[in-house]
Amino acid sequence: MATIEIDGKTIDVDEEGYLVNLSDWTDKVAEMFAGQDNLKMTDSHLEVIKFLREYYDEYQIAPAVRVLTKAIGKKLGPEKGNSKYLYDLFPYGPAKQACRYAGLPKPTGCV
Amino acid sequence: MAAKVEFQVPALRPYPYVPDLVPDSMKGKGPFVAKPDFQTPLGFPGPLVDNWQEVAIEKMGEMLKKYRSLRVYLDVCVRCGACTDKCHYFLGTRDPKNMPVARQDLLRQVYRRYFTLAGKFFPKLVGAKDLTKDVLDDWYNYFHQCSQCRRCSVFCPYGIDTADISMAAREIMDSIGLGQKYCNEIIGKVYKIGNNLGLPEPALRNTLEGLEEDIQTDIGVPVRFPIDEEGADILLVTPSADFFAEPHIDGLIGYAKVFHQAGMSWTLSSYASEAGNFGMFIGSYENMRQISLRIRKAALDLKVKRIVFGECGHAWRVAYSFLNTLAGPFDFLDPKYPVPQHICEVTLDLIKRGALKLDKTANDHRRITFHDSCNVARGSRMGDKPGGQFFIPREVIKASCNFFYDMPADTIHDQTFCCGGGGGLLTDDLIELRVKGALPRIEALKHVVDTHSVTNMASICAICKSQFTKVLPYYGFKMDMIVSVHQLVSTAIVL
Numbered sequence: 001m002a003t004i005e006i007d008g009k010t011i012d013v014d015e016e017g018y019l020v021n022l023s024d025w026t027d028k029v030a031e032m033f034a035g036q037d038n039l040k041m042t043d044s045h046l047e048v049i050k051f052l053r054e055y056y057d058e059y060q061i062a063p064a065v066r067v068l069t070k071a072i073g074k075k076l077g078p079e080k081g082n083s084k085y086l087y088d089l090f091p092y093g094p095a096k097q098a099c100r101y102a103g104l105p106k107p108t109g110c111v
Numbered sequence: 112m113a114a115k116v117e118f119q120v121p122a123l124r125p126y127p128y129v130p131d132l133v134p135d136s137m138k139g140k141g142p143f144v145a146k147p148d149f150q151t152p153l154g155f156p157g158p159l160v161d162n163w164q165e166v167a168i169e170k171m172g173e174m175l176k177k178y179r180s181l182r183v184y185l186d187v188c189v190r191c192g193a194c195t196d197k198c199h200y201f202l203g204t205r206d207p208k209n210m211p212v213a214r215q216d217l218l219r220q221v222y223r224r225y226f227t228l229a230g231k232f233f234p235k236l237v238g239a240k241d242l243t244k245d246v247l248d249d250w251y252n253y254f255h256q257c258s259q260c261r262r263c264s265v266f267c268p269y270g271i272d273t274a275d276i277s278m279a280a281r282e283i284m285d286s287i288g289l290g291q292k293y294c295n296e297i298i299g300k301v302y303k304i305g306n307n308l309g310l311p312e313p314a315l316r317n318t319l320e321g322l323e324e325d326i327q328t329d330i331g332v333p334v335r336f337p338i339d340e341e342g343a344d345i346l347l348v349t350p351s352a353d354f355f356a357e358p359h360i361d362g363l364i365g366y367a368k369v370f371h372q373a374g375m376s377w378t379l380s381s382y383a384s385e386a387g388n389f390g391m392f393i394g395s396y397e398n399m400r401q402i403s404l405r406i407r408k409a410a411l412d413l414k415v416k417r418i419v420f421g422e423c424g425h426a427w428r429v430a431y432s433f434l435n436t437l438a439g440p441f442d443f444l445d446p447k448y449p450v451p452q453h454i455c456e457v458t459l460d461l462i463k464r465g466a467l468k469l470d471k472t473a474n475d476h477r478r479i480t481f482h483d484s485c486n487v488a489r490g491s492r493m494g495d496k497p498g499g500q501f502f503i504p505r506e507v508i509k510a511s512c513n514f515f516y517d518m519p520a521d522t523i524h525d526q527t528f529c530c531g532g533g534g535g536l537l538t539d540d541l542i543e544l545r546v547k548g549a550l551p552r553i554e555a556l557k558h559v560v561d562t563h564s565v566t567n568m569a570s571i572c573a574i575c576k577s578q579f580t581k582v583l584p585y586y587g588f589k590m591d592m593i594v595s596v597h598q599l600v601s602t603a604i605v606l
Contacts, residue, residue, distance in 0.1 A: 015292075016539065044498050059314035064355040065322055083357065088409075089591075093581075095356070096539070108297050109307030110352040110387060110423075110537060110573035 004032060018099075018106050025053075025103030033101045037045055037092070045101065048072060052102040062099050062107055112191075129196045130205045132360055134151045138207040141252040142540045145290035152299040156288040163287040164242050165357055168225050170286045174279055175226060181279050184271045185222045188212060194263035194273070197530050200256050201548035208253050209262035211273045217249050218280050251289060254280040256544055259392065265525055277393025277534070294389045295540035301402055306351035306385035309547035310337025311355035315381060318354050322364060330380045332606045334371045336363075336379070339413065343378035346410050348386045348430075349421025350573035356594045359576055364424050368604050370459050373466050377419075383409035386426035387573065392535035399429065400585070403437040416445035419452045422595055424484035424533065424572030427453060429493035453493050455504045455571060458600060469603040474512040478565045479599065480556065481505055481517065482579075483527035484572035498524075504571055504596055510602040516563040522555035530570075532578030542581075549582045556588075 001020070003010045012020035014023015017036065019025060027041075028095050030049055034041045051071055055063045063071070065083060086094035095107050148474035150157030160166055175182045194211040196202065201209040206213060216238070223230030223239035230239030240246060267273075284290065300309040309320075319336035326334045337343060347370075353363040370377045383405045390399030408417055417440070420430050430451045435441065441450045449456075459465045481504060493499040501524045509515050523529050531548030559565040570576055570593060579593035 030134045055138050059317065060310055060311050063314075064360060065357050066325075066360050066459065067318060070321065070325070087556065108293070108300060108309060109355075110350055110577050111356040 004029075004045055006032060014102075016027060016106060019103040022056075022103055024106075029103055032100040037097070039091075041101075045098075047076065048086065048089060048094070048098055049102040051075070052098055052104060056102070056104050063096055064100075068094060130202060130499045132207045134178040134207055135250075137200075137204045137209060137256060137544065139252055140248075140536055141255045142536070143292040144251075145292045147288075147294040149292060149299055150285070150288060150290050152302055153285070153290070153295055155285045155290055156297070157290060159288045163247070163289075166287050167242060167247075167283050168221075170283050171222065171279075175222075176284065178275075180275060180281070184215070184276055185219050186199075187269045188219070188271055189269070190214065191268060193266045193268060194271075197263045197266045198257075199260070199262070199531060199551045200258070200544065200548045203531070203550040204256075204544070206256075208249070209256055211257075211267075211432040214253050214257055215271070215273055215276050217246070217253055218276055219460075221246060234313055242538075247284075247381070247511070249279055251252070251284060254284070255291060255363040255536065255541070258373055258485070258531070258536055260291070260529035260533055261489045262485065262526065262529065265489065274534070275394075278391070280394075281392070282394035283522060285395065290393070291535065293540075294393050294535040295465070298389050298393075298398055299404070301385055301405070305382055305405070307387050307389065308351040308355055308385075310351055310354055310384065312381040312384075315354060315379075315384060319379070322360070322367070326364065326367075330606060334364075334606070336367055336368050337377060338379045339381050340378040341413050343376045343413060343415055345375060345377035345412055345417045345419050346383075346406075346415040347379055347419050347421060348376050348383055348406055348409075348426070348451075349379070349454075350426060351384055352573040352577060353421055354575070356577055357574055357580070358591065358593060358598055359422075360599035361601060362595025365595065365598075365599075365601035365604075366421060366454055366470065367604060368601050369454075369461065369467065369597070372468065372606055373461050373603060378413060378415070380409035380413060382412070384431070386420050386423040388426055388429040389535060391425055391429055399433070400437045402439045403429065403434055406434070407438040411443065417448045417452065418444065418450060418455070419454055419457055421454050422571040422573065422597065424486040425490075426572060427493075427571075428486035428490035431493070449495075449531040453503070455507050455596065456494050456499075458597070459494075459503050459507050459510075462507065467600075468605040469511055469600070470605050471511060471603055473603045474599055475514070477512060477567045477594075477599070478516065478563060479594075480510060480514050480515070480559050480563075480565045480568050481523075481596075482530065482552065482556075482568050482570045482575060483523050484575050485527060485529045485533055487571060488527045490523055501525075504569075507596055508569055508599055511599040515557050516565055517578070518555040518559050522551065528552040528555065530572075530575040530578040531582060533572075533574050537574050545578060546582050546585045547602075549578065553583070553586045553588070557586075557600045560588075567592055567594045567598060569594050571596050
């Protein structure tokens with residue numbers, strides 16, 4: 001099992017770099033994952049991640065990209081409620097990259 | 112002065128391009144292996160069993176008895192070479208083991224060693240090989256570099272179905288505990304949750320309610336997305352990506368608008384919330400059957416009269432070609448309609464009867480081409496005429512758009528190039544293969560972009576749509592260049 005080290009704590013990740021236990025997540029995990037992709041975590045990233053985690057708590061899955069853009073648009077203004085905004089933040093795709101930073105499992109299937 | 116001729120002189124074409132070989136360029140460990148947890152629900156062992164060699168050969172023997180076709184395919188190849196340059200993965204990677212004949216030979220060499228007289232006694236003379244760990248590693252790597260698209264089979268004078276051979280190889284590997292994570296985790300999710308995505312019912316309902324709100328806000332029409340409505344006429348079975356990804360979801364909106372305008376009664380099912388059937392990709396008849404039976408149960412429980420499939424390539428192959436054998440008879444459905452029907456058939460029929468109001472000019476900002484998905488093109492048919500799977504989606508597009516241009520003839524219809532992500536390979540750990548395998552399709556796309564200023568490519572397969580969204584940017588095209596066919600209908604329809 002692959003692991004990452006944060007503040008002396010060893011955390012399990014799967015072969016694709018997703019957290020094995022959702023409860024291991026902290027802001028620092030997100031920062032470390034972003035660092036692995038040479039991205040810098042900002043408040044804008046964290047806003048999206050926070051929404052993903054809340055949605056996951058309720059529905060046990062990440063939201064559809066459309067649901068995510070709509071929610072971000074409502075919360076942060078219509079100029080941010082589009083997939084371009086999300087892809088600018090998470091260039092590898094909001095569904096997978098943002099889920100990984102949020103400590104959620106990777107969406108599977110034909111997506 | 113040039114001689115006067117009475118006939119049209121053919122235009123010179125670029126010399127057929129066959130790449131130089133780069134041996135072992137795609138040698139590797141293959142995609143992630145399924146953990147035992149992903150193997151068990153499918154009835155497979157895991158991890159790799161101790162006596163794997165013995166079990167694998169026994170399994171191969173069993174399959175040779177059960178499927179005569181497999182033995183014929185392994186026996187009849189004469190190495191004519193017609194298939195060699197027909198595979199998109201070979202053209203994109205230049206690895207000689209991605210020539211369809213060479214990929215087949217990985218299995219054929221073992222077949223010869225253990226199941227033919229010559230191979231048992233004179234292995235070297237007939238290219239027979241022991242099943243060693245190196246051979247097994249090559250199996251795992253290269254049988255996961257075949258998208259089972261069957262383009263090579265179109266050109267094989269003996270009709271050898273390479274996809275069947277890849278499926279058989281994957282079935283043998285599953286039986287010894289060497290499964291692929293991507294496919295097998297997904298099949299487990301279908302059993303546990305009902306779809307490939309792992310989308311639970313409350314999330315599905317929430318997504319559908321959101322779509323109803325969006326359409327109401329956008330155009331002020333109460334278009335519904337019914338779910339689990341007993342007594343509806345039509346059960347719509349669609350890939351779960353239609354509830355999640357883009358541009359898939361725009362296609363789903365299109366289906367709903369079509370049903371709305373035609374006044375048809377329809378429903379989705381939370382139990383059978385997946386059209387896709389990855390049981391086919393891993394060559395497992397039993398898993399393919401289990402997944403298909405969910406659709407039968409949903410149709411019975413909801414007391415529907417018809418089953419319609421949404422835009423999903425391999426789902427349509429399973430539905431059109433195998434559903435009745437796997438989960439039939441469907442004698443409880445209305446015999447006036449084919450079982451099953453494709454959403455494009457339904458839409459085209461409505462268009463022909465004048466039941467849909469379409470304003471083509473609404474799509475005038477788009478110039479469209481159509482990507483034939485391999486499992487639809489080469490593994491099924493559509494409607495009641497030969498070639499329906501080619502012209503029905505195109506007629507739907509042409510009824511919705513003013514500008515349509517086909518890609519070159521040797522890259523469409525039954526000669527279509529795979530998107531590069533089919534057959535259970537649409538996973539991030541195979542991204543290099545996916546990008547390289549998309550090359551021939553994207554070259555053909557570039558041709559119509561250059562000659563006809565095409566802006567968008569439409570498709571009727573969830574895998575194709577996700578694959579192109581991901582790989583188009585590698586070639587300098589925008590990810591939203593790929594669209595759903597019913598997204599075009601959705602834009603044109605006047606409610």
